[in-house]
Amino acid sequence: MKTREDACEHLLIKPFSPGYTLWLRHGEKPAEESSICTPIIEKPTTEVNPTFQMVREAFNFTMPHGSDEATTGKPVEDDDLELSYLYDGPSREAQDFTDLLADGVEELYPGCSKYSKLSFLVKLYHIKCMCGMSDKAMSMILDLLQDAFEQAKLPSTLYEAKKTIRKLGIGYKKINACPNDCMLYRGDDEDATKCKQCGTSRWKQKTQKGSVTKLKIPVKKNGKPLPTKTLCYFPLIPRLQRLFMCSKTSTEMFWHKEADYNYGYLRHPKDAEAWKEFDAKYPFFLTICAVFV
Template identity: 75%
Template sequence: MPKMMKTCCHTYMKVQVARLGILTIYYQMESRSYPGCSKYSKLSFLVKFYHIKCMYGVSDKAMTMILDLLRDAFEQAKLPKTVYEVRKTIRKLGIECTKIDTCPNDCMLYRGDDENLTRCKRFGYSRWKQKIKKGSIVRLNVPVKRNGKPIAAKTLRYFPLIPRLQRLFMCSKTSTDVLWHKEARNNYGLLRHPRDAEAWKKFDAKYTNFSKDLRNVLLALASDGFNSLGNMSTKYSIWPVILIPYNLPPWLCMKHTSFILSTLIPGPKMLGNDIDVYLKPLNALPSLVSNVIAILSSFFQELCGKAINPMQLADLQNHVVQTLCQMEMIFPPSFFTVMVHFTMHLVDEVTLGGPVHYRWMYPIERYLGRLKQYVRNKAQPKGSIAEGYLSEEILTFCSRYLDKINTRINQPGRVDDQPVVVTHNSGETMFPAIGKALGDVSHFELTRMEKHEAHSHVLVNCDAVVPFVE
């Protein structure tokens, strides 16, 4: 069959499969969970059911038993028999991933014109997983097969980016957030987002055709390896490549629900964690050492704030230079490695890139821990991560439309830094309407000294008192 005809047939089959999936979803939307039900369609019930499973990490077996109980209690309800059937329905709402075979030596990808090759073009490594043929006098390597097909030695999982970005603009719940970087104003002149930094401004000035279109997306890329099997003595690692849309506002940008998993790279084997670690008893540090460490800690505390005043960056630079000079008089020369010297350039990084927390790896490390939780089948860790991510991705999208249920979108965050629109009053400068109260309410009487300190604080920080002070 000619190559063009094979391509046309393949495209036609994909279109037919897509149409069949859409018709199935439409039927699920229209059909009721049971005769006379007006609250839940079959699809809405399955979405909420599977959402609870993914959010709280309930096992497939437990959810299947719950389905059995519901079918037994409500005989007329149209419920699937297993979680596998639920997953097949839910996955039709999402965007699939693509598997691409790779060379075991990381030389090439078997795609495009090289899709049908069986050996690496550079070093001749076999594309397939090999095993030694038993009973042969000569050492023969034969491909490992499953269902009559050879198994690839290494497989890259790619999650298409463009349809995921398109979905951000198509969804009414996220379409306004994606335009925040252009439409929102920085009224206080603080560095709260990468768009307030010099690198973003220089990029917009250099590429005006790109920056003038509000719909263009700026992405940050992060990657790190982790042991997906949960056993540090096992020599295996996976390297996910994660994209972060910087168009989103600060209170959404660095949450894991906004991350886009781009690729899952099967990394090299890692050395086992076989080094014994001995903890020695600590002694109290001398006052001279503890003071300079406290000064350095205060520098990092100011540098890593959620919002930074650009006018204070020069003072921060002088702060860290003087601190390092004090450390040179205390610690030996061997202490001053390149990492210690690197602290002198952190202020410049903030000037160029904006607040630190948009580029550090803490949320990525937490996200890697979340990806590790997806591994249920240790024989196929990459497949488990891909399946878990695709399920959670579509359920995160669907949960934006769920009401009266706890979801990852509406649950309160650990830190509430989203600004609240309030009527302007004279006390806003002292008590800004950002954050949330923690703990129980308690009442106590102020001492005379505490009342004097509170009075002084009002005189110094309240704008309404300034005219009287002057």
């Protein structure tokens, strides 16, 4: 996958040749179809696979319904032949996209048509998050499922399950914090070992056996000290991008701009005078934000 600027540069260096191949499987249509109006016979609508829709929206990638790529999850070999001069190999995002599509079509177990490997994992992880299950409990459940259903395509460890979930772009950043909520260990304070406000140690301290007295010795795991408190930070920009990319929430993001007249009721901050004044002062702010996202 390339950025808009890279794609423009590639087209300037090596434009389309006279014998350009029409990529019908990628949504292109012959020139005759665009100029001639022909009656369209509506086909019965097929149910959209929610797993594929979730993967496509996570990568901001759309494909025509019913295409081969949406059902096989295999990379198109023609691209490697025709566009080999554009890249040396698949990027990490492209590989993640291909892996998720492959997991989306792989049956959970032979003969299972209700759940794929990816859809079952997403539902299982959703239960973990909604119920506040610990990582230890989740690992025990995975071990039990693997023991009971040997043919099921389940991740062997919770770490592997999280790696798959992270490919959907719903991760977060961990920032160490003072246990008294005085400060965050970030920026210039990223390497600090104690709070600059209250002097409390950044790391968990070992205690005497049968006592609460701390020995001022950091508790370590895998050779690294454990922080006393951690803040889970969800970056704003990726969340806004996801809201605009998802078909179920993108329309709601523009509701305040496209909604009907309020008839004097304050239904949304947009109906307030401060919002109207901001719109009048910066009329292109919403459009710029939408293009940026």
